[in-house]
Amino acid sequence: MSQTFKRKISKIVVSCVKEIGARISVIIPTLNEANGVAHVIREVRRALPCSEIIVVDGDSSDGTPDIAKREGAKLITVTKRGYGAAIKEGIRKSSGEFLLIVDGDGTYDLSNLEELVKCADQNTVVVGCRFHSKPAGMGFVNFVGNFLLSLLFRVLWFVPIKDSQSGLKLFPKKLGLTLSQDGMEISTEILVNAKRNFLRIKEVQIPSYRKRLGGSSKLNPLRDGVRIALFVLKQRLTR
Template sequence: MRVSVILPAKNESEGLGRVLPLLRSVLPEAEIVVVDDGSTDDTAEVAAAAGARVLSSPYSMGNGAAIKRGARAANGELLVFMDADGQHNPADIPLLLARIEAGFDMVVGARGASGQASTGRGLANAFYNRLATWMTGHRVLDLTSGFRVVRADRFREFLHLLPNGFSYPTTSTMAFFRSAYPVAFVSVDVVKRIGNGSHIRPLRDGVRFLLIIFKIATLYSPLKLFAPAGLLFFLVGLGYYGFTYSTMGRFTNMSLLLLSASVIIFLIGLVSEQITALTYTRPDRP
């Protein structure tokens, strides 16, 4: 099948200078699409000189936005997503493509502990992987890896769900699991990025990563998040009622508030579950 390689790039001229020749040697017939996300260096010129198809944005829209632009414009039946900073080895692409040929719809290049940008990032990603494993019932080795191969028609079904920021890998992986599209993970090695430092800033993005945790749950099965929270409120309310009844002989407003909150939280989860089911339902697919 035809293959398109999509590289979102923001000020990655140095990395592209090394990655693109390697890509061409590994996949000489593939379409290479570089999405220039408002770069201020010569990223677009380097990519064009290497024979890549360049899509340029007048200003930075975000990593996810670049992925969506590239996915819409690509002509291949298979889409390869990878970073333009030299972390991903193009020689690993055939390993991912082989798993696609085995019947999978998405294959993710899973990083090991040594491939994490920092200890903090590694711990956060390990937590995301465990949470996603619990939510899906399948072992998730690397939820946030940006190195992956997907079937184009499957991936485009979920473009409207993808954020413009950095969490497109999380969203797309959970969407594939939720829609019963087979997902596989292949262990790959990564190296230190070339050029500018990571665009992720711990203080700025700390809250965003926390929200990813809730997004993982609500994307897949909201009741798995809301039902335990509702049960917790119910048990606390019941326990507090027992305490106040035994010490004061009455039912307090706080007990009523906690018990009412438990019912409200559960009902919100129930409604969210139905909305999620509708989100993943298309007229041509049950």
């Protein structure tokens, strides 16, 4: 391939990403993520300067809301606890045609976000897969839990997915409006509803999954893992 041709292609890709970026609402749920939230907002803005960036804060006490506002994000406060409750509120208040969800703890490396964005369309859920390299931010228990939950999802829903629990997902708003779970199950519900609505599920590798920039995890591996497994089973057995 000639250099001129390569340059032309990359120009087309850049303008395509820019065009889709303007139609994306990025939803960042936060609960005491003062150390990570500014970093995440900046990384998103660098990759998608025209996107709408929404921080959905669960009434943090560590200054997260002030930081989010200072960084120019749209701030929504939700008093109802739960990762899913925050995501749903963000979706309700979003104006984009597509939704990108990402944690506010700085764990997801967003330096190749355009690779995800390139795949966005009304019939696809794009999942940022964390297993390109050793996921430094994922402890052993979470690694095993994720492996088992992804295996369960693969077997029951016939989707060759490696990282069903990834918190980096891009999907059309029409799918977002079908979500109902208040807890961590919402991450799996996105995939279940995608299958039910005949959407494709596509995984894109992210360069790395880092350690949290601070704060503490809100995931309880045992409690949330069991809830997610039961959710997958129940969804498969009903309807």
